[in-house]
Amino acid sequence: EADIYQTPRYLVIGTGKKITLECSQTMGHDKMYWYQQDPGMELHLIHYSYGVNSTEKGDLSSESTVSRIRTEHFPLTLESARPSHTSQYLCASRGPQPDTQYFGPGTRLTVL
């Protein structure tokens, strides 16, 4: 059973607010990922990290930023939320072997 957590699970917020979506894993995995997913649609990689102090942008351009100061923690921040940021955000981690990614339950963000 994978141990990867995301908080909050649901968030409704007004335009212009700063928000941080939390993701934590207790498996000691080096690689972590953030995906954005609109309802019923595919996943788009927005950020990933190969370890502490490593962050990279993914395929989908995003106004969010991430940090990786600790192995277990990979928060995603939106400095100024907009309605176009309304989506589900999924966090995942992966260890060295096997190749499996483990996903958190997701954060469903609504920006009014």
Added chain:
Amino acid sequence: AQSVTQLDSHVSVSEGTPVLLRCNYSSSYSPSLFWYVQHPNKGLQLLLKYTSAATLVKGINGFEAEFKKSETSFHLTKPSAHMSDAAEYFCVVSVGPSGGSYIPTFGRGTSLIVHP
């Protein structure tokens, strides 16, 4: 380069009938292949994975998939659908040296609808 194509955006079956979700991939190297399931408002759960061992892979909940290199396919099957199988299914391909860095590529997803 790698890519994955899920050939059907929606598959509709009756309860108790077989399920077939199709996935084709392309990869420059020997790939690892995965199927994930996502129930509404949930994260993704691993159903099964192929990592160059047996070509017929058995997963959870009675699902299985067969890796066919000659056809570059990794179709997901189940002999008898259950109502609880209704969900979104994602095929994923990844390549990379063992333990090395890689970015997995997701298919667009197939929505499985199960009728009573």
